[in-house]
Amino acid sequence: MLTIRLLGRPVLERDGERLRPPRGRKTWALLGYLLLAECAPSRTHLARLLFDNAADPLGALRWTLTELRRAVGLPGMLNGDPLTLALGADVEVDVHTLTKGPTDTVSLLRLGGELLEGAEPVASTEFDHWLLLERHRLASIVEQRLRRTAATLLRDGHAREAVVYAGRAVARNPLAQANQELLIRGLATSGDHAAALRQIGLYERAHRLELGVDAPANLRVLVAPAAYGSVRTG
Numbered sequence: 199m200l201t202i203r204l205l206g207r208p209v210l211e212r213d214g215e216r217l218r219p220p221r222g223r224k225t226w227a228l229l230g231y232l233l234l235a236e237c238a239p240s241r242t243h244l245a246r247l248l249f250d251n252a253a254d255p256l257g258a259l260r261w262t263l264t265e266l267r268r269a270v271g272l273p274g275m276l277n278g279d280p281l282t283l284a285l286g287a288d289v290e291v292d293v294h295t296l297t298k299g300p301t302d303t304v305s306l307l308r309l310g311g312e313l314l315e316g317a318e319p320v321a322s323t324e325f326d327h328w329l330l331l332e333r334h335r336l337a338s339i340v341e342q343r344l345r346r347t348a349a350t351l352l353r354d355g356h357a358r359e360a361v362v363y364a365g366r367a368v369a370r371n372p373l374a375q376a377n378q379e380l381l382i383r384g385l386a387t388s389g390d391h392a393a394a395l396r397q398i399g400l401y402e403r404a405h406r407l408e409l410g411v412d413a414p415a416n417l418r419v420l421v422a423p424a425a426y427g428s429v430r431t432g
Contacts, residue, residue, distance in 0.1 A: 200288060201291075202229070202290070204230050206311040207315050208230070219269065220269035220270075225262050227317070231244070239281060241256060247321065247325050248319065292310075296336065296340065296343075307362070307366065313332050313336055337370065341371055341374075345363075345376060347360075348367065352380065352383060357387035361384040361385055373405065378398075379420060382401075383420050385397060
């Protein structure tokens with residue numbers, strides 16, 4: 199099984215063993231663009247997008263395609279003009295798992311950070327704009343699925359497990375009230391009222407610091423009133 203991970207620092211793995219990465223950040227950028235493109239792009243478009251400053255943009259694209267085929271180990275994966283990408287059934291791609299099908303809860307926790315993190319190439323303004331939008335889109339999908347998983351676990355009586363997913367959602371977007379509510383509810387429901395109250399305090403301070411206004415006051419209702427007495431006594 200070949201695994202392509204583009205969220206966080208990009209890596210290639212075969213049967214759990216990390217492969218030698220392709221040379222050049224633009225090779226990763228090309229792979230990411232091809233995997234996320236809605237339709238097959240032309241070679242001219244790709245050359246302008248990534249190699250506009252090269253003396254021979256199409257020649258630079260050909261070299262990068264050769265390097266990408268070598269690194270992935272699939273000689274026939276890239277062909278034609280427009281350029282089609284054929285990976286096969288034994289290839290797993292994290293961004294495809296996220297966007298094209300259901301993500302199991304364990305895989306959701308393994309998802310990394312931003313798209314092509316640490317592998318941003320010096321390319322055209324058009325590519326920079328594409329990368330910014332895709333990062334935002336994918337990050338939103340991850341956050342939504344973390345939040346949905348936490349809510350489902352909490353509803354089904356698995357508060358401690360819900361805290362793990364809600365905590366990941368808060369780490370990604372700490373100012374989102376929905377994320378904070380799930381984490382606070384999970385902590386309170388699991389019996390850790392002290393941690394729930396600490397989380398409320400952290401959110402209130404962050405909200406005031408970042409946005410200049412007080413956080414919604416109703417968050418403290420999520421912690422049972424009896425908990426305040428137990429925390430003070432403790």
